[in-house]
Every structure is written in C-alpha cells, then in structure tokens.
Amino acid sequence: MNRKKYKIGLVFGIIITLVLLVTVIVSFFYLPYDPDEMNVTQKFQAPSAEHWFGTDNFGRDVFSRTVEGLKTTFLVALFTVIIGSFIGTLVGAVTGYFGGIIDEVIMRINDVLASFPSMLVAMVMVCILGRGPVKLVLIMGVVFIPSFARVMRGEFMKLKNRDFILSARLIGCSHWRIMFSHIFPNTLHTLLSSVAIGFNNAVLVEASLSYLGIGVQPPHASLGRMLSEAQGYFSYIWCVLFPGLVMVLMILGCVLLSESVVRLKRR
Amino acid sequence: MKKKILLLTLALTIALCGCTGGGNKGSSSSTDKKSIVVGIQQDLDSLDPHLVVAAGTREVLFNVFEGLVKPDENGVLVPAVASEYKVSEDGKKYTFTLREGVEFHNGKPVTAQDVKYSIERNAGMHDQELLISRFANIDSVNIVNDSTIEVILKEADTELIAYMTVAIIPEDYKEQSSKPIGTGPFIFDSYEIDNKFVVKRNDKYWGGKPELEEVVFKIVANTDSVLLDLQAGSIDIYPYLTDDQAKELSDKFNIEVGNTNLVQGIFLNNENDYFKNEKVRKAMCYAIDKEEIQAMVSGGNGTLIGSFMFPGLGNYFNEEVIDDYEYNPEKAKELLKEAGYANGFEFKMTIPNNYQFHISTGEVIVQQLKKVGITVNIELVDWSVWLNDVYTGRKFEATIIGFDSTLAPNDLMRRFVSDNDKNMCNFVNAKYDDYYKMAVETTDENEKIEYYEELQKILSEDAASVFIQDPPLLVAVSKELEGYTFYPVYVQDMSKIKFVD
Numbered sequence: 001m002n003r004k005k006y007k008i009g010l011v012f013g014i015i016i017t018l019v020l021l022v023t024v025i026v027s028f029f030y031l032p033y034d035p036d037e038m039n040v041t042q043k044f045q046a047p048s049a050e051h052w053f054g055t056d057n058f059g060r061d062v063f064s065r066t067v068e069g070l071k072t073t074f075l076v077a078l079f080t081v082i083i084g085s086f087i088g089t090l091v092g093a094v095t096g097y098f099g100g101i102i103d104e105v106i107m108r109i110n111d112v113l114a115s116f117p118s119m120l121v122a123m124v125m126v127c128i129l130g131r132g133p134v135k136l137v138l139i140m141g142v143v144f145i146p147s148f149a150r151v152m153r154g155e156f157m158k159l160k161n162r163d164f165i166l167s168a169r170l171i172g173c174s175h176w177r178i179m180f181s182h183i184f185p186n187t188l189h190t191l192l193s194s195v196a197i198g199f200n201n202a203v204l205v206e207a208s209l210s211y212l213g214i215g216v217q218p219p220h221a222s223l224g225r226m227l228s229e230a231q232g233y234f235s236y237i238w239c240v241l242f243p244g245l246v247m248v249l250m251i252l253g254c255v256l257l258s259e260s261v262v263r264l265k266r267r
Numbered sequence: 268m269k270k271k272i273l274l275l276t277l278a279l280t281i282a283l284c285g286c287t288g289g290g291n292k293g294s295s296s297s298t299d300k301k302s303i304v305v306g307i308q309q310d311l312d313s314l315d316p317h318l319v320v321a322a323g324t325r326e327v328l329f330n331v332f333e334g335l336v337k338p339d340e341n342g343v344l345v346p347a348v349a350s351e352y353k354v355s356e357d358g359k360k361y362t363f364t365l366r367e368g369v370e371f372h373n374g375k376p377v378t379a380q381d382v383k384y385s386i387e388r389n390a391g392m393h394d395q396e397l398l399i400s401r402f403a404n405i406d407s408v409n410i411v412n413d414s415t416i417e418v419i420l421k422e423a424d425t426e427l428i429a430y431m432t433v434a435i436i437p438e439d440y441k442e443q444s445s446k447p448i449g450t451g452p453f454i455f456d457s458y459e460i461d462n463k464f465v466v467k468r469n470d471k472y473w474g475g476k477p478e479l480e481e482v483v484f485k486i487v488a489n490t491d492s493v494l495l496d497l498q499a500g501s502i503d504i505y506p507y508l509t510d511d512q513a514k515e516l517s518d519k520f521n522i523e524v525g526n527t528n529l530v531q532g533i534f535l536n537n538e539n540d541y542f543k544n545e546k547v548r549k550a551m552c553y554a555i556d557k558e559e560i561q562a563m564v565s566g567g568n569g570t571l572i573g574s575f576m577f578p579g580l581g582n583y584f585n586e587e588v589i590d591d592y593e594y595n596p597e598k599a600k601e602l603l604k605e606a607g608y609a610n611g612f613e614f615k616m617t618i619p620n621n622y623q624f625h626i627s628t629g630e631v632i633v634q635q636l637k638k639v640g641i642t643v644n645i646e647l648v649d650w651s652v653w654l655n656d657v658y659t660g661r662k663f664e665a666t667i668i669g670f671d672s673t674l675a676p677n678d679l680m681r682r683f684v685s686d687n688d689k690n691m692c693n694f695v696n697a698k699y700d701d702y703y704k705m706a707v708e709t710t711d712e713n714e715k716i717e718y719y720e721e722l723q724k725i726l727s728e729d730a731a732s733v734f735i736q737d738p739p740l741l742v743a744v745s746k747e748l749e750g751y752t753f754y755p756v757y758v759q760d761m762s763k764i765k766f767v768d
Contacts, residue, residue, distance in 0.1 A: 038634050040562040044511075057511045058563055058630065131646055213620050217645045219630040232494050232512050232623070 006260045013256030016249055024071050033061035035068035036219050044236045054238035056230070066242050069221040070250070076137055076222070077202035083141025084202075085195055088148020093179050095149070096156025107153065114146035122205060126214045136215055140205055144198055151194045155187040189265065196258030200251050207247060223247045301766065302481035303748065305759065306493055306505035308621050309650045310461050310486050315444040316434035317389055317398050321654070322529070322671035322757045327484050329758035330466055331372075332434035332449035335363050335382065338674055342579060342755035344428060348377060348435045348450055358423035358710040361431070365414045369473050371437050372454040379410040384438035386418065386431075400681070400688075401430055425710050429675030452477045452762035461486055466761075477762040488621045488650070503745040506759065509623055510566030513741040520743035524568060525753030527740040528579040529669030530679065531625070533616070533632065533733040538693040539664050541614060546606035548730035552592035554599035554639040555632060557735050564627045568739035574723035575670070575679050577737035579755035583676040585720040588727040599639045611640025614664045617657055620647035624738060625667040632667070658691055669738065671757035677707055680722050683731055694731045 032052075039059035047054040053062035091110070095103040113121065125139040159165060160183065168182050207224030209215030216222035218229070223243045230239035309323040316332045319325055335349040346352065350366040369377045384393065390405045391397035404424055409417040420427065434449055447455045452474065453466035464484040470476050485502060487493045494512055496502045498519065513522045533551070535542040542548055561569050570578050573588035603609065618629050626647065633643045643665075648656070657663040672678040681687050683694045684703050699722060706718035727734075744751045750763045 036634060036637075038563060038631060040559065057509075057627075132644075213647050217647060218626060219633050219645070231492070232509070233515060234494070235515055 003264065006263045009256045010260035010264065013253050013258075013260055016253030017257055020070065020074070020246075020250055020253060023067055024074050027067045027071050031064045031067060033064040035060065035064040035221050037061075044233070046236075047238050053242045054236070056236075056239050057233060062238055062242055065221040065226060066223075066246055069223045069226050069243055070246055072133070072216055072220065072222040073203055073206050073224070073247070074250070076133065076140065076206045076216075077199050079137045080140040080144055080202040080206075081195055081198045083137065084144030084198060085148045085191065087141070088145045089152045089184075089191065091145065091149040092152025092154075093156050093184070096153035097160050097175070097179050097183070099157070103153075107149075110146045110149050113143075114150070118143045118201070118205060119208060122209060123212075123214060126209065131214065131217055133216060133220075136206070136209070140202060143205070144202065147198065148191075148194060151190060152187060155190050156183055159183045159186055189262075193258050193262050196254055200254050203247065203250055203254075223250075301479050302483065303479060303503040303745070303761075303764070304483045304485050304501060305761070306487045306496065306502040307464075307484050307759075308486075308507055309488060309619075311458070311464060312654070313444060314447045314455070314458060316436065316447065316449065317385075317395065318444070320658075322669075325671070326758045327464060328434070328447075328449075329451070330453040330482070330761050331447060331451045331455050332436070333451050334432035334434055336428065336431050338432065338754060338756050338758075340752050340754050340760075342581065342674055344432070344674060348382070349431075352428070352431075354425065354428065358425045359420045361418040361420075361427065362411075363416050363418070363431075365416065366473060367414070369450055370471055371450055372448045372469060373437070373440075375437060377435060377450060379413055379416050381438050382416050382435055383408045383410055385433065385435045388436075389433050399430055399433065401427060401675075401677070423708060423710050425712075425715070426675040426677060426707065429673050429678075432673060453482060456481070461488070472762075474762075478765045479761060482761045497743055503748060504742065504751065504759075504764075506740055506742040507622075507624060508741040508743055509564065509627060510568065510739075510741065512623075513566070513743065516743050519746070521746055523740075523742040523744055523751050523753070525740045525742070526570060526577070526579055526755075527669065527738045528577055528755055528757055529671055529738060530572060530575055530577055531628070531667070531669040531735045531738050532575075533665055533667055533735070534692050535665050535732045536661065536663055536691075536693055537695070537731065538661075539614070541608070541612055542665070544606050545729060546602045547608065547612075548732070549592070550599040550602035550606065550639065551636070551641075551733050552599075552730050553595045553602065554641065555592075555635050555733055555735070556594040558594070559635065560628055560631050560735060563631045564624065565736075565739050565741075568741070570737040572734050572736055574727045574734055575683060575731070576676060576719075576723055577672075579737070580672065580674070580676050580679075581755075582716050583719045585723040587720075588723055591727045592730075596639050603639065603641075608640075611642065613642040613644065615644050615646055616665045616667065617646050617648055617653065617663050618667050619650045619653040621650050622668075625669070628735070629667050661691055661693060674756060676719050677703070680706070680719065683722075683726060692732055694726075694729075696725060696729060696731075699725045699729075 037060060042055050042059035043057060045051050045055040051061050053066055056062055091106060095106050122139055122143050129135050129139060165178060165182055168178050206215055210222045210224030211228040216225050223246060226243040227240060233239055307323060307327060311324045312321045313319050316328050333347040335347060336344040337347040339345045348366060348369055349363040351364045353362045365379060371377060386408050387393055388395055389398040390402035397403055404420050404422055406419045406421045411417055436443055437448055440448060452469050452472045454469050456465040456467045458464045463486060466482050468477055468480045487496060493505060494515060497505055497516055535548055537543055557571050561567055571589050573591050574585060576584050578584045616629055618625050629645050636643050657666050670679060680703060682689045683699060684690060685695045685700050702718050702721050706715055706722060709715050742751060747767055748764055749767050750765045752760050752763045
C-alpha cells in the first residue's frame with residue numbers, strides 16, 4: 001500500500017527532475033531570447049505565445065530568464081554539492097576511520113563551522129572574498145562541508161570494526177585501500193541521500209543570497225535574483241510567479257526522488 | 268514526506284498571497300497625532316551638520332538646521348537666521364544682520380557669538396579641521412554688535428553666500444553628534460542607527476510652526492521592500508521611486524514629478540589602466556544611449572546633461588555640451604580599435620546596493636556596452652563600503668552615482684580639480700584647474716558664467732566621465748497629504764507638508 005505511494009512519488013520525482021535537467025541542458029544550446037536582451041517597447045508584456053512567461057521591467061523575456069536562472073541556480077547548487085561532498089567525504093573518512101586525536105581536532109573545527117547558520121557563514125565569506133559565480137560556488141561548497149563530514153564520519157566509524165574490514169586489514173591492505181575500496185562503497189546510499197538533501201539546501205542558500213543581493217550580481221539571472229527584482233512589480237505577477245514556481249518544482253522533484261528511493265530501499 | 272509536501276504547499280500559498288499585494292490597510296498617518304513616516308534610502312553618516320558628507324543626510328537635516336541664509340524652492344537664497352545681508356562691491360566683505368527672536372531648540376537665543384563660532388568651526392578655527400574648503404579664504408569673522416556680524420575674506424569670492432547655508436549651531440555645545448541642536452522648523456527627537464530618525468515640531472519656529480507634529484524618517488535600505496511598505500501604508504512619503512514602481516502605486520498615492528538635482532553618471536577612475544586613455548573614455552560616451560536609459564529606467568522623464576552640472580543651477584548650466592556625444596556605437600568601436608582594444612575589455616562597475624535607480628541604470632549600461640564589445644561586471648556593495656572604498660579610497664574602476672550640489676556651482680566643479688580632495692575620478696587637466704581658479708575669483712557675474720561653461724566644455728571634451736542625466740524625482744505622497752515642495756537642491760522640506768482636510 002505505502003510502497004505504491006512511494007512508487008508514484010518516485011515516478012513524479014523522476015519526471016520533474018528529468019524535465020528540469022533536460023531544460024538546463026537544452027538551455028546551453030538554445031534559448032528563445034537572449035536572457036539579458038532589453039527592449040523598451042516590450043516592457044511588462046503579459047504571457048503570450050511570443051513570450052511564454054511574459055516580459056519584465058526591461059522588456060526581457062521572462063521565460064528565457066527563468067531558464068537561464070534555473071541553469072545558474074542548478075549549476076551553483078550542483079558544484080556546491082560536489083565540492084561539499086568530496087571534501088566532506090575525505091574529512092569524514094579520515095576522522096571516522098582513524099579516530100583519536102585527528103578526529104577530535106578536525107571534528108571540533110567542524111563543529112565550530114556547523115554551529116553558525118550556513119546563511120550567516122556564507123554572507124560573511126562573501127563580504128570577505130567578494131562576489132562572482134565562481135567565488136559563490138567555492139564559498140557555498142565550504143559552508144556545506146561540515147554536514148557531509150559529519151554524516152560520512154558516522155558511516156566510517158560504524159563500518160570500520162566490521163569483520164570484512166578486519167579481514168582486509170589482516171591480509172595487509174593499506175589504510176587508503178581499506179577506506180576507499182572497502183568502506184566507501186558501503187556508504188554510497190547514505191551519501192546519495194545526503195547529496196539530495198544538500199542539493200536542496202544549496203538551491204535555497206543560493207536563492208537567498210541572490211535575493212539579498214550578495215549572490216549572483218545583476219544583470220545575470222538566477223532564480224533568487226529574479227524573485228528579488230520582481231518584488232517591486234507585484235501587479236505584473238508573472239515576473240515573480242514563474243521563477244518561484246520553478247524553484248518549488250526543483251526542490252519538490254529532488255525531495256520526492258530522494259525520499260522515495262530511501263523508503264523503497266528500506267523495505 | 269507528508270509533512271514536507273504540506274510545508275511546500277504552505278510556502279507556495281504564502282508566496283501567492285504575497286503577490287496579491289499588501290492588503291488595504293489605511294495609511295498609518297490617520298491617527299489623531301499629526302505624524303507621518305518618510306522613507307529615506309540610506310543611513311545618516313553624521314548628525315553633526317558640519318560633518319555630514321552624504322547628500323542623503325543633508326536632505327533630512329535640512330529640517331533641523333538652518334544657516335544665515337537658506338535656499339527657497341526657486342533656488343534663490345533667502346535670509347533665514349540672518350534677516351538681511353550685504354556683500355561689499357569688491358566681494359571681500361559680507362555683512363549679516365541677525366534676525367530677532369530666533370531661538371535654538373534648547374530655548375537659548377541665537378547670538379552673534381554662536382554665528383561666529385559656526386562659521387569659524389567650518390573654517391577650521393576650532394575643534395575641527397577645515398570643513399568647507401572655500402572657507403579657507405575667510406580672514407576673520409567680526410562681531411560688530413549684538414545683531415551684526417562681518418565676514419572678511421582674504422580674496423574676493425562672490426559665491427561664498429551659497430555656503431552661508433551652513434548650519435548655525437550653539438557655541439560650545441558638545442553633544443552635536445548625538446543630540447543635535449539647530450534652529451530649523453523641526454527639533455531632533457531620536458535616532459536609531461539603520462532604523463529611523465525622528466523629529467518633532469518646533470513650536471517656536473520663527474517662520475511659523477509647521478503643521479506636522481512629528482516626522483519619522485525611516486531608513487529603508489532595501490529598495491525592493493519599500494514598495495511593500497508603501498502598499499501596506501507604513502510609509503506616507505517616499506521619494507526616489509523608479510518609474511515602474513511609481514506606476515504600481517499610482518492608485519494609492521499621488522505621484523509628484525520633479526528633478527532630483529543630481530548629476531547622474533558613470534564615473535570613471537581616470538587612473539585606471541583602461542580609463543586613463545581618453546579614447547576609451549570617449550568610446551564609452553559614444554557607446555551609451557542616454558535616451559534608452561531614460562526610456563528604460565525613468566519612464567522617459569529626466570533631463571539629459573553633457574557635463575558635470577544639472578539644469579537646476581540655471582545660468583551656469585552649459586546646454587551646448589548636452590549633445591557632444593550622440594549615441595554612435597560604430598564610432599565607439601572605432602575609438603576602441605584606435606586605443607588598442609579592438610576586442611573590447613572587461614571592467615568592474617561598483618554600485619551601492621541601496622539605490623535601485625542606479626542599479627537599473629547599470630543593468631541597461633551592461634547591455635549597451637556589450638554591443639561594442641566591452642564587458643561590464645556589476646558589483647553591488649553596501650553604502651558604507653561604497654563611501655569608504657570608492658568615494659574616499661578611490662579604489663574602483665567605474666561606478667554609477669549621483670552628485671548633489673549647493674547653489675554654488677563650484678561645489679560640483681571642484682570635484683574635477685586635479686589636487687582637490689574630492690576629485691574622486693582622479694581627473695587631471697591643467698587648463699581646467701586654471702579656469703576653475705578664475706571662475707571662483709572673478710566678481711563679474713557674466714565672466715563667471717563664461718568660465719563655468721568653459722569648465723563644463725573641458726569635462727565634456729576630455730570625456731572625464733560619462734555624464735548621463737539629472738534623474739527625475741518621482742515622489743509617492745499619500746493622498747492625505749499635500750504641499751510637497753521640490754527644491755533645486757537635494758532636500759526634503761517637511762515644514763510645508765499639510766494634511767488634506
């Protein structure tokens with residue numbers, strides 16, 4: 001019964017995520033309009049066959065900008081998660097596997113980082129390092145390290161005393177080999193679900209930073225940036241509605257996907 | 268899972284509710300007390316009127332402080348704390364007669380001693396350094412009798428009267444920067460950093476007491492949320508709307524249109540590797556379509572300018588230079604090629620994040636410069652960072668900002684004098700410096716006008732920066748209020764605001 005529900009969730013999750021993913025890929029090669037192209041005569045056009053999502057205060061095509069914004073937000077979130085999970089896994093593996101003093105020191109630093117709200121840390125770092133998409137990704141990646149490190153450390157600690165690891169040690173495998181050939185594959189499903197959650201959080205942090213004006217800089221489009229700009233023009237509802245909807249879909253798709261996979265696997 | 272979907276739905280609902288826009292709550296001013304809220308764009312940089320740098324602070328303090336003279340809505344200097352003044356024929360002696368019965372907000376009468384102190388303080392003779400560079404020319408301030416005061420100059424200066432708008436403050440009052448005391452129509456009440464500046468009516472004001480009992484200047488640095496505040500009725504007056512915002516509000520507010528009396532432009536750091544090349548600067552001028560900027564950002568309103576002065580300064584404004592650089596992207600590309608940047612170049616444009624108008628202008632400029640191959644990266648910074656790094660530190664490549672002025676034209680023009688400490692753009696031109704000196708020193712009004720026009724011509728010919736426009740001032744005024752007055756200087760006069768019966 002419940003299983004069926006999660007299957008439906010899985011299907012929807014896959015569909016939504018796939019559609020958005022394909023849109024992002026297509027946007028690299030084709031967009032109906034240049035997302036930054038302005039046109040005085042086309043200000044605030046309502047959605048029509050010509051402009052699917054209407055146009056904004058500069059006469060820019062909202063559909064193209066939404067897709068461009070989706071691309072920006074998607075890529076920023078993706079690279080953030082890649083950086084965060086890669087370094088996080090390394091840190092978690094070392095601390096979890098070796099334990100002892102290394103574990104203590106690194107995990108306390110980790111705790112300090114994690115004890116601040118991720119938004120705050122990101123904002124402070126933006127102020128210090130400056131702005132720009134590459135820096136944004138780096139900053140957010142660093143901010144996301146602690147959560148991955150904590151999860152992976154737990155997994156490594158749990159697995160390192162299991163019999164198959166002990167036998168690997170007996171036959172003389174190196175630490176490196178044990179960590180990444182023997183333990184790591186067994187942590188994959190945990191890693192994947194935290195990647196999904198991390199991705200959602202990254203989407204939200206990027207959107208919030210851009211919304212606050214310290215993420216993606218104008219005139220470049222990102223979903224958060226678009227929401228922030230559209231705030232001044234609520235009677236032209238399409239300017240705020242579509243980027244908002246796309247963001248909701250993006251997160252919804254990811255949540256459905258990861259949640260369903262975890263639940264279905266557990267049974 | 269269920270919870271998450273619920274949360275998402277909730278979030279979506281909230282987002283949608285937000286879109287319908289703010290509810291129909293009436294204006295906050297409809298209470299018994301005659302109090303209004305005025306939105307301003309930035310925090311105040313100082314409460315001591317002599318130490319203020321930002322135009323946005325001066326516009327507020329105009330209600331609290333007065334000088335010997337003050338500007339009226341036509342840009343004429345009218346007597347304020349002084350009841351009359353005389354300038355000697357050689358331009359070296361100013362005589363002021365103090366108005367009778369003017370009191371400070373603490374109840375003490377204004378004496379000749381206070382006036383002497385206020386002027387001398389700005390001339391650097393007391394606790395501060397020289398605050399108004401023009402006052403270095405003051406030889407002495409003499410008290411003739413209780414109600415007459417003389418200002419003696421070293422060299423002739425006929426424009427000095429425009430600086431006599433400098434605030435008169437009580438002598439030896441130490442708390443000016445926390446509890447300011449002046450003579451204006453409103454009395455300082457309280458100030459919270461980054462939040463609000465509150466003034467109360469001065470019942471004893473010599474010019475008749477204002478109708479409003481209290482004015483709250485609310486600092487709304489986030490230009491995006493201002494619209495929500497306006498629609499919800501928590502702000503009664505807000506200047507500096509963009510054209511699109513104004514349209515949005517037209518059913519609930521009266522929209523008044525005037526001039527901001529600012530020189531808006533892309534100010535280029537002339538020491539930057541790219542912009543020290545005159546050809547590059549000229550290319551920038553040709554590449555920018557000012558009319559498109561107006562159409563995009565200010566709804567076609569605003570006044571185009573061609574140099575570092577706005578039309579509000581009347582005779583001094585040189586109209587001839589407005590069309591010096593007609594939009595011509597081809598010519599811009601040619602100039603770039605000559606300068607060795609056939610493939611364009613890339614630079615960073617720093618814009619304070621509290622000025623939506625400048626940000627929008629920046630976005631249009633990015634597009635326009637892209638067409639000639641120049642890549643612009645906008646960087647939004649906090650106002651305090653802008654003041655520190657760009658304005659004072661001159662660490663920038665290009666920026667968009669608006670400069671205000673007193674009624675004396677040299678207030679603007681000095682900003683391009685080679686060795687002036689306000690020469691943010693690092694502009695250097697010996698001919699300009701000479702003309703500036705002559706313009707300031709001459710006592711002949713016609714000659715003065717001629718020199719100032721020449722100065723503007725030089726700035727335009729050298730393309731010292733890209734001068735765009737005097738932006739339109741679109742002010743949302745609650746329908747319950749009337750009497751909003753535009754000035755040719757950058758001020759918000761609350762003493763004339765009245766409630767509609």
